[in-house]
Amino acid sequence: MIKLKTEREIALMAEAGAVLIECFARLERFIRPGVTTLEIATLVDETMAELGAVNAEKGYGGFPGAACVSVNEVLVHGIPSSKKVLRDGDIVSVDLVSQKHGYHADACRTYPVGIVGESHLRLIKETEACFEIALALVRPGIHLGDICHAIEEHARSCGYSVPREYTGHGIGREMHEDPYIPNYGRPGTGPLLQAGMTLAIEPMVMEGGNALRVLPDGWTAVSKDHRYSAHYENTVAVLEDGAKVLTR
Numbered sequence: 001m002i003k004l005k006t007e008r009e010i011a012l013m014a015e016a017g018a019v020l021i022e023c024f025a026r027l028e029r030f031i032r033p034g035v036t037t038l039e040i041a042t043l044v045d046e047t048m049a050e051l052g053a054v055n056a057e058k059g060y061g062g063f064p065g066a067a068c069v070s071v072n073e074v075l076v077h078g079i080p081s082s083k084k085v086l087r088d089g090d091i092v093s094v095d096l097v098s099q100k101h102g103y104h105a106d107a108c109r110t111y112p113v114g115i116v117g118e119s120h121l122r123l124i125k126e127t128e129a130c131f132e133i134a135l136a137l138v139r140p141g142i143h144l145g146d147i148c149h150a151i152e153e154h155a156r157s158c159g160y161s162v163p164r165e166y167t168g169h170g171i172g173r174e175m176h177e178d179p180y181i182p183n184y185g186r187p188g189t190g191p192l193l194q195a196g197m198t199l200a201i202e203p204m205v206m207e208g209g210n211a212l213r214v215l216p217d218g219w220t221a222v223s224k225d226h227r228y229s230a231h232y233e234n235t236v237a238v239l240e241d242g243a244k245v246l247t248r
Contacts, residue, residue: 004196148185202233
């Protein structure tokens with residue numbers, strides 16, 4: 001069941017979103033060659049605590065980390081480690097969820113590390129473009145499938161693929177609510193958007209094929225062809241006159 005939010009609830013979600021905005025601002029200055037993925041997760045955890053938020057990813061479903069930190073061919077759910085050191089030319093996705101006043105916000109950014117090749121910078125840029133194209137469609141009366149289709153169409157037009165196994169989702173009091181939001185779909189299908197819906201829209205774009213495997217840790221999803229992937233996500237509220245991004 002899709003849960004519609006009041007203006008007050010959306011404002012509370014925006015407070016959780018503001019915590020993520022600050023986390024990403026600090027990560028922008030912090031991420032560089034030589035930093036470990038554990039240090040990234042620690043910075044996030046300390047920032048959320050400082051700002052009075054709950055780090056909702058920490059321990060979620062047994063996840064053994066304070067943030068999902070996914071490097072290069074890792075699509076999602078990278079487990080932070082003191083042994084994983086970022087190198088010049090890497091790209092790293094940092095996926096965060098904060099909870100404040102009982103409401104969640106979810107967002108992800110992919111960062112270049114040091115000097116990164118043009119093809120991988122383009123991957124990051126076009127993944128963000130997938131989100132912007134989807135966002136431009138968000139308003140009451142639009143089918144969810146139109147948004148999902150737009151993400152896939154842009155990714156494919158750039159020569160990329162999108163995964164089938166992982167999706168965006170509704171969000172609010174729970175981290176994951178209805179509806180699920182794939183990065184592929186058919187126009188004119190799916191539920192109609194309504195004012196009060198709050199959505200975590202998260203293009204995940206793969207440089208090569210979209211075949212994945214999960215490592216023995218049970219979490220880390222990597223591309224089978226070892227090509228890079230990027231991930232860009234924001235929490236979006238559907239308003240009477242359009243949409244509002246709560247995490248930037």
